[in-house]
Amino acid sequence: MVKKKIKLRDVILSILAAGVFCALLAYYQYDTGTSHSYAISILERSAIYAVVAVSMNLLNGFTGLFSLGQAGFMAIGAYTTGILTIPVNMRQSVYYMNGIAPWLENLHLPMIPALLLGGLFAAAAAALVGIPVLRLKSDYLAIATLGFAEIIRALLAAPMMNTITNGSFGLNNIPGFQNIFQPMAIAAVCIVLMILLINSSYGRAFKAIREDDIAAEAMGINLFRHKELAFVISSFFTGVGGGMLAIFMRSIDTKTFQVTLTYNILLIVVLGGIGSVTGSIIGSLLINGSQEWLRFLDEPTTVPVLSSLFKPGFRMVIYSILLMVVVLFWRRGIMGTNEFTWDGLFGLFRRKKKTKKAGGEA
Amino acid sequence: MADNVLKVEHVTMQFGGVVAVNDLSMEVNKGEIVALIGPNGAGKTTAFNVITGVYAPTNGRVSFNGVPMIENHPQGKMKKNYLGEDPEGYPAKIVKTPDQITKLGIARTFQNIRLFKSLTVFDNVLIARHMRSKANVFSATFKVNAMEEKENREKTMELLKLVGLESSANEISSSLPYGKQRRLEIARALATQPTLLLLDEPAAGMNPQETDELSEFILQIKNQFDLTVLVIEHHMDLVMQISDRIYVLDFGKLIAQGTPEVIQNDPHVISAYLGVQDDE
Structure with a gap:
């Protein structure tokens, strides 16, 4: 796209929106009158899922590589972060069954370096796996990466790894986030980095590969190198996201990283729009939020007809129906391949007003 | 020869039993516009795909400015052909992948x-x-x-x-x-x-006026960017107007080459395009 001038109005609106959002976070964090832990946990989880969803979008939406290995890379990031951040004096109680490997016993890192290392390990695994796997296309790549994720999960739970990963007992006592700003800031940095990448010359090359790999190659783009690059970078951020999830959940085991986790992320990506970063962020908020907002459906009600319906479990029925409706009516996701713009938002209102006017006149 | 930019030597491309390109040799010199013509299915696009590294040919060599892009593998053994015979020669090996070929300075368009x-x-x-x-x-x-x-x-x-x-x-x-x-x-x-531009049927689906504009355009960019051009085309007007030399393929085989005047009067070319007259 030819560069457009950034409007002053948009800058002001963005700063305002960010300010309001930060104020909201601060309110949730420091308002001691009522407990906001519920809202905080939804927002934190949304931020973490948004990082992973955007990184999956980088691969699936922008490079056109349909990979389903997210849970595996998240597991690598989560275990790395978890193992390294558990306080040293807690280790004996965490590893009380199997004992801890001696070299690991006093190895402790602060949160940020641990997250980075988790991302790097995930990226290294991706680099290795990518060499054979990225020769595959579409569904075959999805199956291969799905298999890889399961291998990682099995490896982490294997008895041979007991003194490192604590095997099937999982990890606990991982120190959580100190406040809501931490995960938000980390998520923001990750997503901004990915947006910068997508808008760079490399991002355009990724899109070219998605559009037509033969033409991309004829334009001098080394297919393997660029696919591998996208895979490694995406896995890095997936690993960081996994690490954040470990810090958020405070206790993890390999069951956390089953295929359903990947499917959840895929759901967010598809719902938000394959090829739209803001779509993934919105999708993450919606998916994580709606599961909670719909909770009233599980509670008994006195409304006559509904009382027979509103039972535990009904929430998931409605949730699934809503997903189907969204996919049926917004076939390309909420955002399609578009990004959020202020112009677009105002255009939406204007269009609605116009149609209302037209309807009134007729 | 310093001024020959693209050199294609004895390239054969088999798809199973079909010989799409049969022992094609051609050269393109610097600053020339060379046309590759032939009836449908003559193997023109296959030849293009071999030159740009999309297909590995069964046999043959291709080099660009003296840099080998496709070499005959000296140790390799040819696959048996569809008759079960061992063909002569050695299988070709891609030395440069399509992206490296583009980097060397060959750009292409697609049919x-x-x-x-x-x-x-x-x-x-x-x-x-x-x-x-x-x-x-x-x-x-x-x-x-x-x-x-x-x-x-x-x-x-x-x-x-x-x-x-x-x-x-x-x-x-x-x-x-x-x-x-x-x-x-x-x-x-x-x-x-690029220094060499490959155009695969650039005038396909264009009306005569657009075709005229296109031939002017090709001449213009050739001069402006100091290009050598290899073009596959069906529009004879365009081919005759712009090309310095023409290669004619039919059923994968080179049947004629030369200047437009020579090609226009070549009996092989006429029979390939118009069929042989019955009363001959």
Whole structure:
């Protein structure tokens, strides 16, 4: 796209929106009158899922590589972060069954370096796996990466790894986030980095590969190198996201990283729009939020007809129906391949007003 | 020979039992416009795909400015052909992959237009400049290469002006009319800074007037960018108008070569195109 001038109005609106959002976070964090832990946990989880969803979008939406290995890379990031951040004096109680490997016993890192290392390990695994796997296309790549994720999960739970990963007992006592700003800031940095990448010359090359790999190659783009690059970078951020999830959940085991986790992320990506970063962020908020907002459906009600319906479990029925409706009516996701713009938002209102006017006149 | 840019030697390409290209040898000299013509299914596009590294030929060598792109594998053993016989010679080996070939300075367009469909016209051309960029993924992400990026954007706009598409720079490329898509493909190929331009049926689906404009355009870019051009074409008007030399393929075999005048009067060519007269 030819560069457009950034409007002053948009800058002001963005700063305002960010300010309001930060104020909201601060309110949730420091308002001691009522407990906001519920809202905080939804927002934190949304931020973490948004990082992973955007990184999956980088691969699936922008490079056109349909990979389903997210849970595996998240597991690598989560275990790395978890193992390294558990306080040293807690280790004996965490590893009380199997004992801890001696070299690991006093190895402790602060949160940020641990997250980075988790991302790097995930990226290294991706680099290795990518060499054979990225020769595959579409569904075959999805199956291969799905298999890889399961291998990682099995490896982490294997008895041979007991003194490192604590095997099937999982990890606990991982120190959580100190406040809501931490995960938000980390998520923001990750997503901004990915947006910068997508808008760079490399991002355009990724899109070219998605559009037509033969033409991309004829334009001098080394297919393997660029696919591998996208895979490694995406896995890095997936690993960081996994690490954040470990810090958020405070206790993890390999069951956390089953295929359903990947499917959840895929759901967010598809719902938000394959090829739209803001779509993934919105999708993450919606998916994580709606599961909670719909909770009233599980509670008994006195409304006559509904009382027979509103039972535990009904929430998931409605949730699934809503997903189907969204996919049926917004076939390309909420955002399609578009990004959020202020112009677009105002255009939406204007269009609605116009149609209302037209309807009134007729 | 210093001035021969592209050299194709004894290239054979078999798909199972079908010999798409049979022992094709040709050379393209610097500054020439060479046409490769032949009836449908004669193997022209296959020859193109071999030259640009998309297909590994069964046998043969291709080199560009003396750099081998496809070599005969000295130790390899040929696959048995469909009759179960051992063919002579050695199997060909791709030395340069398509992206490396583009880097060497060969750019191409496609017969059935292959644009980056959902991207804008501007991005389509800008992508082609990625290859020449010196930025690595970090410097590109953090915009350290802003100068280069700016230059690329300017060059892209220049190219779009050249092909008359500057007004549709922000349109999605697949929404362009057919003729403009062809022009965009040429602009994209030029953005890779080639010395040899391969055009695969650039006038397909164009009316006579558009074809005339296209031949002028090809001559113009040839002079402006100091190009050598190899073109596959069906429109005889265009071929006769612009080409210095012509190679004629029929059923994968080279049946004639020479200047337009020679080709026009060649009995083999006439029979390949018009069929042999009964009363001969």
